[in-house]
Amino acid sequence: MNINFSGNDLYNGFNLAAGIVPSSAIKNVLKGVKVESRNNRVEFTATDLEVLVKYRPSVKECAEEGSIVLPAVRVTNVLREWAGNEDVLMSVEGSACLLKSKGGYFKIAGEDAGQFPDVVVPEAKDMVEIDGEVVSDMARRVMHSVSTVKVRSAFCGVFIRILGEDIVMVAADGNRMSCIKRKVHNSSGVSMDGIIAVKCLTYLQRFVAECRGMLRIGIGEFQIRFAGEKGEVISQLIDGQYPRYEYLLPVGNDRKVEVNRNELLSGVRMASFMTNEGYRVVKLVFKDGKLRLVSRAADVGEAEIEVAVSYEGSAFEISFNPDYVVDALKSSDSETVTMEFGGNDNAALFRTGHEQVEVIMPIER
Secondary structure, three states: OEEEEOHHHHHHHHHHHHOOOOOOOOOHHHHEEEEEEEOOEEEEEEEOOOEEEEEOOOOOEEEOOEEEEEEHHHHHHHHHHOOOOOOEEEEEEOOEEEEEEOOEEEEEEOEOHHHOOOOOOOOOOOOEEEEHHHHHHHHHHHHHHOOOOOOOHHHHEEEEEEEOOEEEEEEEOOOEEEEEEEEOEOOOOOEEEEEEEHHHHHHHHHHHHHOOOEEEEEEOOOEEEEEOOOEEEEEEEOOOOOOOHHHHOOOOOOEEEEEEHHHHHHHHHHHHOOOEOOEOOEEEEEEOOEEEEEEEEOOOEEEEEEEEEEOOOOOEEEEEOHHHHHHHHHOOOOOEEEEEEOOOOOOEEEEEEOOEEEEEOOOOO
């Protein structure tokens, strides 16, 4: 097997696949990237047995068929140094790979590709289409609300639902919930849903940055598949039943407050400086059309920050964990945020962008 790449194409493609390779594994072959040449096309494959990635790099010339598993870290280090080179030649004979470029060569011991896990990827019958950057952006805006408590397995992932022309992503941890909705091209009118691991979505953001363009999404009983022009990402779904997130959206919150997103973000962040690990509380006091952010901790000090808001209702106050508010505001790119409140013990609704909401439970004091 002899292949000629540009240094940049080879490095970017191999490095992308290597990004899912586990740092430690029972089998040494799992620490590598499978390189396969077939029908004048090269494909890189890597997996950690939960997420599988396939990527087809651009090649200048491809002669003969063959395959090998190359050590991910070692080869990535070599290719990084040659990324600017016009040509990098890869020759494989048996379990040895020769990498040659301007100024030198490396002969690297590989693994038998036959020992690489034979992951069967069922063909998704029905798939929808959406711009990859939209999916990546949706994931970025909700992942901060995923639960880190492992026993709550369903909440340890992001719920995705496709219904009609809508795609929804939801994340929640019992104290807050993030929800965002966008449009998809669903010519078959299929409906599907599942719970995706954060690891998959984090990697998908990297995949999309390299493989720009449309993605086809298919959700089966056990797997979700994201397929693009140059590759695909397949992941096991998290087993469990996600709660009806629609029921968690508060209704009847009649106090509506408009505020500049950046000013509120700065104010909450500054107020949080006067809290401690054991008492993360910032009180929002609305009075006379103004908002005061108040925090106090006995062993730290106290702070009071005033933020301009648009509010004409009666005076009230409500307290939150400042980290939850900061996370919600950081996920927004809207200039103005609308906060909707009920009682001081009711969940608050933050409208942080187009079809994007954050629900945050207050802290009882």
